[in-house]
Amino acid sequence: MKKTEINLISDTITRPTKEMLSCMMEAEVGDDVFNSDPTVIQLQKKISTMFGTESALFFPSGTMANQTAIKLHTQPSDQLICDKYSHVYNYESGGASFHSGVSCKLIDGNRGMFKADQLKGMIHDPDKYYLPTTRLVVVENTTNKGGGACWDYEELVRIKNICEENNLSYHLDGARIFNALVAKNEDPKSYGNLFDTISICLSKGLGAPIGSLLLSSEENIQRAIRIRKLFGGGMRQVGYLAAAGIYALDHHVERLKEDHERAAVLGKALESSNWVDKVEPIETNIVIFQLKEGCDENIFIQLLEKHQIKMISMGEGKLRVVTHLDFNDQMLDRVLNVLKRIER
Numbered sequence: 001m002k003k004t005e006i007n008l009i010s011d012t013i014t015r016p017t018k019e020m021l022s023c024m025m026e027a028e029v030g031d032d033v034f035n036s037d038p039t040v041i042q043l044q045k046k047i048s049t050m051f052g053t054e055s056a057l058f059f060p061s062g063t064m065a066n067q068t069a070i071k072l073h074t075q076p077s078d079q080l081i082c083d084k085y086s087h088v089y090n091y092e093s094g095g096a097s098f099h100s101g102v103s104c105k106l107i108d109g110n111r112g113m114f115k116a117d118q119l120k121g122m123i124h125d126p127d128k129y130y131l132p133t134t135r136l137v138v139v140e141n142t143t144n145k146g147g148g149a150c151w152d153y154e155e156l157v158r159i160k161n162i163c164e165e166n167n168l169s170y171h172l173d174g175a176r177i178f179n180a181l182v183a184k185n186e187d188p189k190s191y192g193n194l195f196d197t198i199s200i201c202l203s204k205g206l207g208a209p210i211g212s213l214l215l216s217s218e219e220n221i222q223r224a225i226r227i228r229k230l231f232g233g234g235m236r237q238v239g240y241l242a243a244a245g246i247y248a249l250d251h252h253v254e255r256l257k258e259d260h261e262r263a264a265v266l267g268k269a270l271e272s273s274n275w276v277d278k279v280e281p282i283e284t285n286i287v288i289f290q291l292k293e294g295c296d297e298n299i300f301i302q303l304l305e306k307h308q309i310k311m312i313s314m315g316e317g318k319l320r321v322v323t324h325l326d327f328n329d330q331m332l333d334r335v336l337n338v339l340k341r342i343e344r
């Protein structure tokens with residue numbers, strides 16, 4: 001019998017559960033471009049209540065939510081500051097320069113996170129007219145390229161204070177903020193208070209097929225509706241998809257703990273494999289590891305693929321596995337067995 005594939009490429013590969021699908025099928029819908037889809041309105045209210053923000057807006061993707069936030073906070077020729085690993089800089093097709101005409105100044109942080117002190121030296125003096133105007137700081141929690149690392153909340157507060165002193169907007173790319181909240185037992189409201197805008201993905205660990213949210217003040221969200229339309233993201237009877245998001249927020253948040261536990265077990269097994277040189281610290285559902293010198297990444301990936309296990313290369317000799325809703329304990333056991341069997 002052919003074994004089912006184990007896909008550890010990303011937490012975006014999950015398919016809606018039966019229960020989620022039936023919620024979607026039963027959703028009450030309307031035309032969201034006319035702000036008359038009751039399920040979308042319900043989802044937006046639900047998330048803004050959780051985070052204690054005035055308002056929220058539903059987006060087809062996290063990229064569009066982030067790019068809308070950048071557009072909200074900047075004018076062409078401005079500069080934003082982010083970590084060199086950040087998604088907005090690396091994985092959004094250069095959107096910051098295309099949509100908003102802004103450049104990114106990169107901080108050389110640690111696992112996608114930087115210190116308030118590093119930020120201080122990066123902010124341009126507004127009187128120096130020949131320098132791009134610093135307007136926005138973007139942080140990512142958890143960090144994606146940084147291996148699911150969680151920020152220290154106090155550091156985020158120190159950065160907030162610097163933003164205030166320098167009149168900079170503060171955006172959180174919270175694609176996986178729920179992984180951080182669960183891992184560190186934090187209150188979403190403490191994040192809602194801190195940032196001018198927050199983007200959140202429903203289609204990662206939360207297991208919805210599509211959807212992201214942007215959270216902010218009522219005034220910013222009113223402007224964001226126009227920008228979303230400008231970007232082609234005005235949607236019609238999209239309550240069917242918002243229903244998946246509501247279901248995910250009700251049923252798939254606490255279970256992120258299981259993903260984190262399985263990632264930790266995987267990390268231990270990888271650490272003891274004689275293919276692997278080093279596993280980065282594991283805080284949530286992402287495991288990044290490096291193979292030993294002389295071990296060919298492609299051969300390792302192909303070996304696992306023969307056993308129906310998929311993972312992805314992150315470049316620079318790093319590999320990544322991500323645990324998720326469609327990866328259970330039986331599959332974990334299979335991966336552990338295969339790792340033993342392919343010892344060199």
Ligand SMILES: *Cc1c(COP(=O)(O)O)cnc(C)c1O
Nearest residue numbers: 061062063064087140144173175
């Ligand atoms: C996935 C992700 C996004 C958004 O990605 P989409 O595929 O456009 O939904 C943004 N930031 C981070 C850190 C991500 O991991």
